[in-house]
Amino acid sequence: MEDRSVLELREMAENYKYDFKDPYLYKEVFEKGLDEEKVIKISKIKGEPEWMTEFRVNAYRIFISKPMPTWGNTEILNKINFDDIHYYVRPEEDHKTSWDEVPEYIKKTFDRLGIPEAERKFLAGVTAQYESEVVYHSIREDLAKQGVIFTDMDTGLKEYPEIVRKYFGTVVPPEDNKFAALNSAVWSGGSFVYVPPNVKVSIPLQAYFRINAKNMGQFERTLIIAEEGSEVTYIEGCTAPVYSSHSLHSAVVEIIALPNSKVQYITIQNWSRDVYNLVTKRSVAYENAKVGWIDANIGSLLTMKYPSIYLLGEGARGEIISVAFAKTGQHQDAGSKIVLAAPNTSATVTSKSISVGSGRASYRGLVKVYKEAKNSKVNVQCDALLLDPESRTDTYPVIEVHQPNAAITHEATVSKISEQQLYYLMSRGLSPEEAKTLIIHGFIENFVKELPMEYAVEMNRLIALEMEGSVG
Amino acid sequence: MLKIRDLKAKVKSLDKQILNGVDFEVKKGEIHCIMGKNGSGKSTLGHIIMGNPDYEITDGQIYFENELINDLPTNERATKGIYLAFQNPIEIPGVTLANFFRYTTKKFYSEDIPYPKIRKQIVELLGKFGIPEDTMRRYLNEGFSGGERKRIEAMQVLVYKPKLAILDEIDSGLDIDGLKNVVKYINEYVEQNPDTSIIFITHYSRLLQYLSPNMVHVMINGKIVLSGDMSLAKEIDEKGYSWLEDSIKT
Numbered sequence: 001m002e003d004r005s006v007l008e009l010r011e012m013a014e015n016y017k018y019d020f021k022d023p024y025l026y027k028e029v030f031e032k033g034l035d036e037e038k039v040i041k042i043s044k045i046k047g048e049p050e051w052m053t054e055f056r057v058n059a060y061r062i063f064i065s066k067p068m069p070t071w072g073n074t075e076i077l078n079k080i081n082f083d084d085i086h087y088y089v090r091p092e093e094d095h096k097t098s099w100d101e102v103p104e105y106i107k108k109t110f111d112r113l114g115i116p117e118a119e120r121k122f123l124a125g126v127t128a129q130y131e132s133e134v135v136y137h138s139i140r141e142d143l144a145k146q147g148v149i150f151t152d153m154d155t156g157l158k159e160y161p162e163i164v165r166k167y168f169g170t171v172v173p174p175e176d177n178k179f180a181a182l183n184s185a186v187w188s189g190g191s192f193v194y195v196p197p198n199v200k201v202s203i204p205l206q207a208y209f210r211i212n213a214k215n216m217g218q219f220e221r222t223l224i225i226a227e228e229g230s231e232v233t234y235i236e237g238c239t240a241p242v243y244s245s246h247s248l249h250s251a252v253v254e255i256i257a258l259p260n261s262k263v264q265y266i267t268i269q270n271w272s273r274d275v276y277n278l279v280t281k282r283s284v285a286y287e288n289a290k291v292g293w294i295d296a297n298i299g300s301l302l303t304m305k306y307p308s309i310y311l312l313g314e315g316a317r318g319e320i321i322s323v324a325f326a327k328t329g330q331h332q333d334a335g336s337k338i339v340l341a342a343p344n345t346s347a348t349v350t351s352k353s354i355s356v357g358s359g360r361a362s363y364r365g366l367v368k369v370y371k372e373a374k375n376s377k378v379n380v381q382c383d384a385l386l387l388d389p390e391s392r393t394d395t396y397p398v399i400e401v402h403q404p405n406a407a408i409t410h411e412a413t414v415s416k417i418s419e420q421q422l423y424y425l426m427s428r429g430l431s432p433e434e435a436k437t438l439i440i441h442g443f444i445e446n447f448v449k450e451l452p453m454e455y456a457v458e459m460n461r462l463i464a465l466e467m468e469g470s471v472g
Numbered sequence: 473m474l475k476i477r478d479l480k481a482k483v484k485s486l487d488k489q490i491l492n493g494v495d496f497e498v499k500k501g502e503i504h505c506i507m508g509k510n511g512s513g514k515s516t517l518g519h520i521i522m523g524n525p526d527y528e529i530t531d532g533q534i535y536f537e538n539e540l541i542n543d544l545p546t547n548e549r550a551t552k553g554i555y556l557a558f559q560n561p562i563e564i565p566g567v568t569l570a571n572f573f574r575y576t577t578k579k580f581y582s583e584d585i586p587y588p589k590i591r592k593q594i595v596e597l598l599g600k601f602g603i604p605e606d607t608m609r610r611y612l613n614e615g616f617s618g619g620e621r622k623r624i625e626a627m628q629v630l631v632y633k634p635k636l637a638i639l640d641e642i643d644s645g646l647d648i649d650g651l652k653n654v655v656k657y658i659n660e661y662v663e664q665n666p667d668t669s670i671i672f673i674t675h676y677s678r679l680l681q682y683l684s685p686n687m688v689h690v691m692i693n694g695k696i697v698l699s700g701d702m703s704l705a706k707e708i709d710e711k712g713y714s715w716l717e718d719s720i721k722t
């Protein structure tokens with residue numbers, strides 16, 4: 001398709017405004033499949049500024065022109081049928097699953113985790129509202145006093161267009177990869193966080209508390225800006241399984257950590273077992289800033305997620321701690337990307353994966369050290385635990401160093417549970433599932449320690465639950 | 473309590489016969505000793521009672537409290553009240569002693585007892601057996617000395633309070649003071665819990681002087697060839713095993 005001029009696009013968009021009065025065309029936006037006109041309509045329905053419409057259209061063209069990735073689990077990946085997907089769902093019409101449709105295993109997990117009734121309905125997509133509004137409002141007021149912005153991305157774009165425009169798409173440009181391009185074209189929901197200079201947000205911002213803000217969308221887009229000297233922790237997801245009627249989830253998260261700021265982003269994701277979770281998460285850290293990704297991937301059919309940190313300013317530091325849990329039929333393709341482009345920068349990566357049954361966990365890591373990164377340091381530690389003979393793990397590390405005095409270490413271990421270890425633990429009363437859970441508990445202890453208390457407790461409970469009935 | 477009838481067993485992977493028809497019985501509250509040279513099949517017997525997947529029963533029966541347990545999963549044997557202190561406890565890197573006890577005690581203690589209380593008891597017991605509290609942070613059996621392993625294996629009798637405890641070579645690897653200490657607490661426990669049955673397995677009689685077993689059995693080539701009282705142990709102490717071996721051959 002040849003490039004159209006901005007003028008033409010604008011003209012098209014103008015016309016669509018009228019088209020929306022036509023109920024038939026309006027309906028079309030919500031039908032399956034995607035084309036350029038639909039992208040424009042989505043933007044117009046949301047009443048977005050023109051630059052965003054153009055951004056989306058440009059991203060759509062990139063999405064079309066980019067081939068599917070030829071690495072990773074292409075067998076599962078190529079099963080995605082892009083024509084069979086809803087790219088925009090009217091917010092008030094989303095979450096129309098009935099409780100009966102929710103798979104039994106998910107209901108059981110809600111039970112066992114003790115998730116309150118109102119939350120269950122939300123997590124299962126039965127209701128769009130989660131009654132935590134009251135809690136959220138008081139938190140929001142405290143934040144507002146400090147000048148912190150914490151809202152959904154759509155509202156962010158409406159109310160703070162200058163900030164959004166300055167940073168949106170600068171860390172993850174649509175050109176980055178096919179799924180980032182798709183997200184850029186059709187994004188909806190996600191969070192917008194802005195922390196003013198020197199403000200230290202004392203409580204973690206939990207997307208969970210503001211669940212009704214559509215942030216568990218299919219193509220959510222999160223943008224976090226930490227101004228100089230500020231500090232913030234953001235938590236997304238929860239341990240409860242999230243049932244979704246959409247099979248493709250492709251999120252983009254961008255973090256900008258300005259000099260001397262600290263940002264920590266915690267994810268616990270437990271998608272239902274039919275979901276493709278293809279996420280681009282990237283952060284840039286300037287002088288002496290510190291960025292941390294703490295990332296747990298439990299559910300989904302296929303996850304492809306490689307949180308990245310670009311250390312652009314002198315003395316910037318990064319940390320990635322991740323856990324992936326792959327059960328039979330699941331592939332967790334996770335990893336990290338560390339780019340060091342300034343002197344005295346350092347990063348550590350700790351990746352733990354657990355494969356159960358025929359589950360498969362891969363670690364894909366890139367460390368790139370530019371010539372500028374004198375006295376820089378990177379430590380990568382990947383530990384895989386295989387619980388069953390059919391379990392699988394692979395490691396694909398790539399290290400590219402252009403600065404000879406950089407200190408890079410990469411260590412990978414694979415452990416298995418022997419029959420005699422299992423027997424020993426069983427001789428002390430533990431069932432095989434409990435014995436394996438105990439071993440996993442030890443394996444991920446360092447990760448769990450990083451989580452806020454209530455998440456840590458839930459995480460351990462969830463692992464125990466996941467192991468129940470998975471042995472056999 | 474425990475009744476074993478004509479038990480024959482082999483190593484699964486090697487198709488190697490190790491037990492060649494073991495018969496014996498332990499009643500409630502009785503203390504038995506199984507003696508025998510290295511390689512006679514004593515540990516194998518303990519493992520088969522516990523259900524070690526390395527071995528396969530080819531003939532015979534094991535009854536625990538009148539229930540046939542030949543095919544019962546190991547963990548169910550444990551929760552029914554059988555405990556085996558391993559001669560060679562297995563190392564489990566990554567699992568701290570603290571986590572290990574947190575999980576296992578759930579199986580033997582009422583849910584109403586808060587874990588910190590159980591943990592306190594365990595730390596006290598470890599102390600009695602000569603194990604410092606900070607060992608709780610170490611990985612299960614990894615890098616533990618022979619003595620440490622034995623103390624912790626023996627001490628777990630007092631944690632899980634089994635109906636039948638099999639203590640395999642609890643004396644090897646322990647110095648004499650350590651051994652006295654372990655036996656003291658086991659004897660004290662048995663006094664307070666007189667229904668507990670205990671099988672001590674040992675290839676040498678050093679241990680026996682501290683015990684007052686109801687019966688002593690001698691195992692040779694995967695068979696119990698002779699059973700008697702303490703005087704049998706004394707005889708072995710004096711004469712060794714060879715006279716017994718000779719008497720079997722003829």
Ligand SMILES: Nc1ncnc2c1ncn2[C@@H]1O[C@H](COP(=O)(O)OP(=O)(O)O)[C@@H](O)[C@H]1O
Nearest residue numbers: 483486490509510511512513514515516517526
């Ligand atoms: N898992 C095993 N694999 C191979 N051989 C074994 C195994 N277990 C025991 N054996 C063999 O069986 C015999 C008896 O061993 P064991 O029961 O350990 O004797 P004891 O405890 O009386 O010293 C020995 O010859 C030993 O090598």
Ligand SMILES: [Mg+2]
Nearest residue numbers: 514515559641
């Ligand atoms: Mg032995």
